[in-house]
Amino acid sequence: MTKNSAPEELDEKLNIVAPQINCSNCSQLIKGVRYKCFVCRNPDVNFCATCEALPDIHDSLHAWIKISTPQQCPDTGIIATRLSNEQMLLVGTVGLPYGSCVNPNESFFAGWRLRNSRSTAWDEGMTLQWVGGDKIEYHQQEVEYKVPPIKPGEEFELLVELVAPKVRGTFKGLWRVMKKDETLIGPPLPFEIAVDGAPVVSPTDNKAHAKKPKSKPPPPPVVPPSGKPKSPSMYETELEQLARMGFTDRAVNLKYLAQGKKVQEIVDTLLG
Numbered sequence: 300m301t302k303n304s305a306p307e308e309l310d311e312k313l314n315i316v317a318p319q320i321n322c323s324n325c326s327q328l329i330k331g332v333r334y335k336c337f338v339c340r341n342p343d344v345n346f347c348a349t350c351e352a353l354p355d356i357h358d359s360l361h362a363w364i365k366i367s368t369p370q371q372c373p374d375t376g377i378i379a380t381r382l383s384n385e386q387m388l389l390v391g392t393v394g395l396p397y398g399s400c401v402n403p404n405e406s407f408f409a410g411w412r413l414r415n416s417r418s419t420a421w422d423e424g425m426t427l428q429w430v431g432g433d434k435i436e437y438h439q440q441e442v443e444y445k446v447p448p449i450k451p452g453e454e455f456e457l458l459v460e461l462v463a464p465k466v467r468g469t470f471k472g473l474w475r476v477m478k479k480d481e482t483l484i485g486p487p488l489p490f491e492i493a494v495d496g497a498p499v500v501s502p503t504d505n506k507a508h509a510k511k512p513k514s515k516p517p518p519p520p521v522v523p524p525s526g527k528p529k530s531p532s533m534y535e536t537e538l539e540q541l542a543r544m545g546f547t548d549r550a551v552n553l554k555y556l557a558q559g560k561k562v563q564e565i566v567d568t569l570l571g
Contacts, residue, residue, distance in 0.1 A: 324350035387485030410458035487545035
């Protein structure tokens with residue numbers, strides 16, 4: 300039996316494996332085996348067996364899930380990376396507006412409104428964790444920001460008190476919610492501030508007003524020879540960093556990495 304032809308007995312036994320799901324190529328209602336792209340979402344990509352066998356039908360870097368019975372349907376949540384983001388919906392930000400300007404070393408409140416988008420209450424013991432970008436310090440380092448086990452459909456405002464860095468610049472941090480077993484769930488929670496005003500110097504630093512020698516310009520970045528791009532396996536560190544931040548589309552991440560973009564540049568592009 301080849302995968303490009305579904306047998307009649309399978310159609311008779313299963314009839315329609317995925318009710319109301321049409322093939323993304325031929326637009327016909329899918330009967331028998333369905334092939335679902337593991338990577339693509341919004342919209343999902345589903346092919347019937349005949350169209351999946353066509354050459355160059357889809358991105359060759361994307362993996363496929365073969366669905367032979369309704370019980371195997373990933374729409375019920377067997378794709379872990381997608382399910383984790385669907386347990387929690389980012390409704391909006393609260394506290395200081397995203398991208399606001401603050402003074403150096405100024406404390407402020409920032410946060411996110413989250414909705415439980417799954418069918419059961421959230422787990423006990425979930426906390427907020429910084430996962431990447433610029434490290435914007437908490438006002439009180441020993442404080443643990445907990446996420447309560449709210450019921451399905453309910454919303455919760457996760458508000459944290461932060462302290463702006465002591466120097467000018469734009470700072471972008473990423474947080475995510477972590478379960479007791481250290482599994483990260485939900486979408487990445489970004490926040491950005493612009494620090495303006497004079498840099499703050501500790502009064503105990505008696506060298507604050509000393510003239511500093513001019514620093515040498517940094518060396519130019521090392522660019523790999525043209526025509527010899529890095530292989531995907533050489534980007535594993537960057538791919539792991541992006542996945543931990545919640546950006547799990549490996550094909551998209553590889554595309555930007557192959558263009559020479561750094562992790563923070565990719566994050567800025569995806570949050571765009």
